[in-house]
Amino acid sequence: MLPIITISREFGSGGHSIAEKVAKVLNIPIYDSSIVEKVAKESGYAKTFIEDKGEYSSIFSKWFASSAISPSNINTPQDQIFTFQSEILLDYMRQGPCIIVGRCADYICEINDIPALNVFIHANVDARKERIMKRFNMEDEATVEKLLSKKDKGRTAYYRYYTDREWGDASNYELSLDSSRLGDDLCAEIIAHAAQVMAK
C-alpha cells in the first residue's frame, strides 16, 4: 500500500502545486485548504481565523514557547484548532493513502506510528519571490520580501511550538527537494516514484 505523503513547504516554493501533480499521478486524494472548512465546521471558529492559526504561530504560541509556563496547562484557541485539525487529519489518514499539505502532518504521523513519506519542498528566495508575485499579482518587491519573511517566521515558530523540532531540518523528512533547482515536474516525479517503491 502507498504510504501517507506529507508535504511541508516554504511559502512560495510551489509545494502545493507539486502536491497536486503527485496526487494526480498516484490517483489519491489531497487535503489542504479543504481541511480548514472541516475544522471550521467542527470547532465553530471562523474560516479566516483558522487559516491564520492553523499553520502560523500566533502571539500566544510565541509567548508560551519562550515562557516558563507549560503550554499543556493552557488551551489557547490555536491549541484547540491544532487538536481539531490533528483529529481530522488522522481520520483522513485512516481512510487510506492520501497527501496532506502542511499542518505538521509529518509530526502527527510520527507520534501516531503512521508510516509516511515525509517531504519538504524549499526554494531559493528569488524563485519564491517570483512565484508569489505571479500568483498574487503583486508588483512591489519590498512588500513580497516582507510577506515571505513573515510567513517563514510564522511557520517556523508554529512548527517548533507543536513539534519541538526545527522547520527545514533535513533529518525530519525522507525527502527534501529544492523546487527552484529541480523544477516542479521532477520534484513530483521523485515523490511519486519514492512512494511507489516504498509501497512494494
Next chain:
Amino acid sequence: MLPIITISREFGSGGHSIAEKVAKVLNIPIYDSSIVEKVAKESGYAKTFIEDKGEYSSIFSKWFASSAISPSNINTPQDQIFTFQSEILLDYMRQGPCIIVGRCADYICEINDIPALNVFIHANVDARKERIMKRFNMEDEATVEKLLSKKDKGRTAYYRYYTDREWGDASNYELSLDSSRLGDDLCAEIIAHAAQVMAK
C-alpha cells in the same frame, strides 16, 4: 552536460556507497579518499593528519570559531589543508562531470559558480549504528554511539567554520535523502535521475 554532484553525508548513512552506485550508473569518476593522497603529495602533510583535518574540526578551528580573532589572519595547518583540498577539487571539477564525497564540495561549487547537484544523505541513528557496527566489525554499542556523536560534532563544526552554514540544513542542498527509509538503491536512482534531468 551532467552537473558536478557533491554528496555530503552523515557518518554511517551509507553516503559513500550510494555515491559509488551513482558513479557507476552515470559512468563518471568519484573522488573521496583519493583526494587525501593528492593533498598529502602537494601539501607535505601526512595522510593520517589530512584524513582527520580534511573533514573534521580541530581544536584550532573550534577555538577560532568561538573567538574574536578573525581566522582569515591566521593560517592553521587545517586551513592550509582546506586550501590545498579546495584547489584539487576545483581541478577535478574542471575536468568534467564527477562526484565528490564530503569536504564542503557543495560550498566550493557555490563560491566558484560551478553548477552542481548538491546532495545530503542522512539516516536515523539506529540504522547508522547498525551500518557502522557491520562495517568496522564493532560490537560495543556504547562505543559506536560515542563515535557517531564525535563524528557528527566534528563535521558540523568543520562545515560551519569553513562555510558559515549549518550542516544538515535542507536549504543548502537540492536533494536531501533519508537512506534508512528510502534504501541505498532508491537514493542512488533519485540522484542519478535528477542529474540526468538537469543535464537536458
